[in-house]
Each structure stands twice: as structure tokens, then as C-alpha cells.
Amino acid sequence: MARTNKPPRGSSKPVVPQTKRPLNGLFVLAFAGLSAISTWFMRVETVAKGVPINFNTVLETGHFDNGTPVETNYTGIKVIDEIAKFLVIAFLEGTAGWDAGVHAQQLYFLLQWFAVVSVWSIESKRRRNAWKAVSFVGLAAFVYQLIGAAVIAPLYYLVYVITSRDDAYYFQGRELSAGSAVLLLPAVVISYLIPTVVMYYPWGDVKTAQYLTAIWQPTPAFVSILISVFSFLVPSSSPTAVAKNGDIKHLKRVYLIVGLVTTVAHVGTLYTCLTSDDPRLSLGYVFLPNRTTWKDSMGLGLHYIFQVDFFGAFSSSLLWCWLVIYDVLRILGKPTAADLIKTVLGIAFVTIVAGPGTAIVAVWNWREDRLVMIENGVKGTWEKSKVA
Structure with a gap:
């Protein structure tokens, strides 16, 4: 990231501002709009068009189109x-x-989603x-599983x-508890990553x-529960709990490991x-929603829905990424339009090269x-400070 023209000031006791995020209502509308668009393409239009075909028939008859019986007893609890x-x-x-193409798309989607699960857990x-x-x-x-x-x-x-x-939101409370950080x-590997890989193993x-x-279905919801349970294993006297910003090294490890997984995927x-x-493993077949084939089979209709789900989920997630960078740049300095454009291009570049x-x-x-x-209390620069 570039520097501002203002000379940086050293670390000091931060002055909590009374300012708010500019155009906050516009961001609210943007995310609401993205949700509404996805709802239309995933849930409204598909139902109106009868996509995926035969889904209700499979539910009622208990057999897939290829004759495979549908399992009906998983827990013994009907609902x-x-x-x-x-x-x-x-x-x-x-x-x-x-x-093969559906398998590739689903696995890719859920391995990339590992990053979202991890970041949501941190926040x-x-x-x-x-x-x-x-x-x-x-x-x-x-x-979201439903x-x-x-x-x-x-x-x-x-939300x-x-x-x-309020900009004051950023001036205290960044840290995670020692147990959560460590x-x-x-927790995210055991409760999400491993079940995902196991589910798609042939x-x-x-x-x-x-x-x-x-x-696998409840595993994304179990992550936060497992973190809370595991957190009790770290004593309050541990170095992470005592040291100021002691959680940083553990969070950096999360970002590194998750980034390696998503990049490899x-x-x-x-x-x-x-x-x-x-041909089912072509980029177009795997990733691009195709309305000309969505009624050819139940599988292709579901594939279309998963593809729309992928683009909707990550378009909003990447917009969120830009927003949190924008907030940091505003508070630490005064970003120019060029700085904000570079941020967009940087996010887009990494997404294309290494994945969302x-x-x-x-x-x-x-x-x-x-x-x-x-x-x-650092001001005037967003380059990493030695005191940070």
C-alpha cells in the first residue's frame, strides 16, 4: 500500500474519533442488493422455471434418476x-x-469457503x-446451509x-482471547476442513x-462451538494471554495455513x-452458470444453483474485503482515489492468481x-509500523 503525503507520527495514545464511515447507507444497500440478486437467481427464478427438474420426484420416490436409493435414516429424528x-x-x-465437473466445482467452492469460515470465526x-x-x-x-x-x-x-x-469501533477490542487465538x-481444521476433504474423497x-x-452439513455451524470448547484448554496465565497483542502470531498462522490450502485448491x-x-472439466462447464442446460437433468440444474451460489457468496465477500481495507486506510491516513483503485486491482489480481x-x-x-x-495511535501512514 502507498503512503500518504502526511508525515507519520509515532505510536501514542489514540484519540477516539467521533466520525462515522462515509456513505454507510450505500454499503448497506449494496450488500442488501447482492443478497436480493442471489435470492432471485438461486431461489425465485429457479423455482418458477422448475429447476432443478425431478428434484421433488427424487424426494418423494426415494430414488435418484440412475436408480440409486436415497438414504432416509441418519439420526432417527424425523425432522x-x-x-x-x-x-x-x-x-x-x-x-x-x-x-466430474460438479465434483470439481463443489470441492473448489467449499475449500475456498474455508477462508470465509476462518475469517468469520476470527471476527x-x-x-x-x-x-x-x-x-x-x-x-x-x-x-446459509439451508x-x-x-x-x-x-x-x-x-450487519x-x-x-x-462508527470509526471508534476500530480503536479498541481487536484482540481475541488467548484460548480462541491459540x-x-x-478448530477450523477439525470441524470444517477435514470433513470437507473426507466428503469429497472418492x-x-x-x-x-x-x-x-x-x-458434513452442520460442520460450518460447529466451528464456533468447537472454538469455544477448545478455548478452555488455554490457561489465563499462558504467554498469549499475558502478552499485549499475544494473539497476533496465532492469527498470522491461521492466515498462512488457510492461504496455502486455498491457493493449492x-x-x-x-x-x-x-x-x-x-469436457465436463473445462473451465466453462465447471464455473460458468449455463441456462441452456439447466433443465437437461436434475444434476445440471443443481450445478447451476451451486455456481450462482459461488459467485454470489464470493462477490459479496470480496466487496467486504475492500470495505475493511477502505476503513483502515481512512483511519490511518487519507487515501486517494488511486489508492482505492489499486486496492480493487490488488484484490482482483490475487483472486485470479491464487483464488478468492x-x-x-x-x-x-x-x-x-x-x-x-x-x-x-499511529497516524499518517498505513505502512507497517515497527511498534505495531
């Missing part, structure tokens, strides 16, 4: 089993590997967000926009695939698509140091 059955039918074209555990709406990420995850991340994620960001509208990475048995798909998927002779998940954690890694600078 939970009905929800699980619905979601398993939606995912199975990919998790069972029936369509939920910051002291300044305690018991605020943005801290209830488990509830948000439960709802409705779609493209619909719910923008609403989460809308963040409202919560953080054990957040193991087991060669459809029944196993259905059970693993059902088991991105590069690996692109390599597969660019080198495969299978990598772009998200790269932003959070950069931002973490600047949040420390804000709390330390």
Missing part, C-alpha cells in the same frame, strides 16, 4: 433426517463423483464483537457494516457418500481444468497489523 435427505440429494452429484471472537450480531456465526452458517451462502453472506456483511459504522486453527460407495454428505483446480480432455479464499486471508493478514497500529 433432522428430512433436512439431511434434502441436502444430500442437492450435493450428491458432486460428493458421489457422478459428474466473532474479537472482544469488541462479543455478543454482537456479527459474533453469531454459527447461526449464520446454519441458515438457503445458500450467496443469500446469507451479504446479510452478514450488512457488520451497521456494527462498525486453538482457532485446530470412496466408491454411494451409501458412504450419502452418510458423509449428511454428516485454486491452482490444482485450474491445472485440472486446463489439462483434462474431459487466498485474497480474503491476504487482506485479513495485511489488516491485522494495521488494526494494531490504529489501537497504538
Whole structure:
């Protein structure tokens, strides 16, 4: 990031401003609009057009179009089993590997989403967000599993926009508790990453695939619960708990590991698509929604919905990334239009080269140091300070 023309001041006791984010209502409308657009394309138009075809038939008859029986008993609790059955039918074209392109798209989507799960978990555990709406990420995850991340994620960001509208929001409470900071990475890996990889492993048995798909469904919501449980394992006398900004090194580790996972997923998927002779593994088939084929089969209709979900979820997430950078730049200095454009181009570049998940954690890694600078009273520069 560039420097401002103002000479930097050293660390001092911060003066908490009374200012607010400019045009905050515009950001609220932007995220509300993104949610509404995704709702239309994912849930309204598809229902009106009868997409995906035969979905209700499969639900009612208990058999997929290829004759595979639908598993109906996962927990013995009827309402939970009905929800699980619905979601398993939606995912199975990919998790069972029936369509290589669907499998590639779903796995790519969920591995990139690992970054969002991690960042939401971090924000939920910051002291300044305690018991605020943005801290209830488990509830948000439960709802987006049922409705779609493209619909719910923008609403989460809308809540963040409202919560953080006062610039004073950034001047205290950045830190996570010692337990949350130390054990957040193991929690997200155990409760989200491992189940995701296991679900898409080619087991060669459809029944196993259905059970693993059902088991995976609540995992995004379990992350925050597991973090809270694990946090009790770190004593209050630990170095992380005692040291000022002791959580930083642990958060940096989260950003590094998550970034490696999302980058490998991105590069690996692109390599597969660019080198495969299978037309179902072309970039267009894997990533681009195709309305000319969405009624050809139930699988292709669901594939279309997953593709729309992907673009809706990450377009709002990347806008959120730009917003949090904008806030930091405003508070630490006076960014020019060129600075803000460079930020957009930087996010876009990392997204294309390393994936949207990598772009998200790269932003959070950069931002973490600047949040420390804000709390330390640094002004006039957004270059990393030695005192941060």
C-alpha cells in the first residue's frame, strides 16, 4: 500500500474519533442488493422455471434418476433426517463423483469457503464483537446451509457494516482471547476442513457418500462451538494471554495455513481444468452458470444453483474485503482515489492468481497489523509500523 503525503507520527495514545464511515447507507444497500440478486437467481427464478427438474420426484420416490436409493435414516429424528435427505440429494452429484465437473466445482467452492469460515470465526471472537450480531456465526452458517451462502453472506456483511459504522469501533477490542487465538486453527481444521476433504474423497460407495454428505452439513455451524470448547484448554496465565497483542502470531498462522490450502485448491483446480480432455472439466462447464442446460437433468440444474451460489457468496465477500481495507486506510491516513483503485486491482489480481479464499486471508493478514497500529495511535501512514 502507498503512503500518504502526511508525515507519520509515532505510536501514542489514540484519540477516539467521533466520525462515522462515509456513505454507510450505500454499503448497506449494496450488500442488501447482492443478497436480493442471489435470492432471485438461486431461489425465485429457479423455482418458477422448475429447476432443478425431478428434484421433488427424487424426494418423494426415494430414488435418484440412475436408480440409486436415497438414504432416509441418519439420526432417527424425523425432522433432522428430512433436512439431511434434502441436502444430500442437492450435493450428491458432486460428493458421489457422478459428474466430474460438479465434483470439481463443489470441492473448489467449499475449500475456498474455508477462508470465509476462518475469517468469520476470527471476527466473532474479537472482544469488541462479543455478543454482537456479527459474533453469531454459527447461526449464520446454519441458515446459509439451508438457503445458500450467496443469500446469507451479504446479510452478514450488512450487519457488520451497521456494527462498525462508527470509526471508534476500530480503536479498541481487536484482540481475541488467548484460548480462541491459540486453538482457532485446530478448530477450523477439525470441524470444517477435514470433513470437507473426507466428503469429497472418492470412496466408491454411494451409501458412504450419502452418510458423509449428511454428516458434513452442520460442520460450518460447529466451528464456533468447537472454538469455544477448545478455548478452555488455554490457561489465563499462558504467554498469549499475558502478552499485549499475544494473539497476533496465532492469527498470522491461521492466515498462512488457510492461504496455502486455498491457493493449492485454486491452482490444482485450474491445472485440472486446463489439462483434462474431459469436457465436463473445462473451465466453462465447471464455473460458468449455463441456462441452456439447466433443465437437461436434475444434476445440471443443481450445478447451476451451486455456481450462482459461488459467485454470489464470493462477490459479496470480496466487496467486504475492500470495505475493511477502505476503513483502515481512512483511519490511518487519507487515501486517494488511486489508492482505492489499486486496492480493487490488488484484490482482483490475487483472486485470479491464487483464488478468492487466498485474497480474503491476504487482506485479513495485511489488516491485522494495521488494526494494531490504529489501537497504538499511529497516524499518517498505513505502512507497517515497527511498534505495531
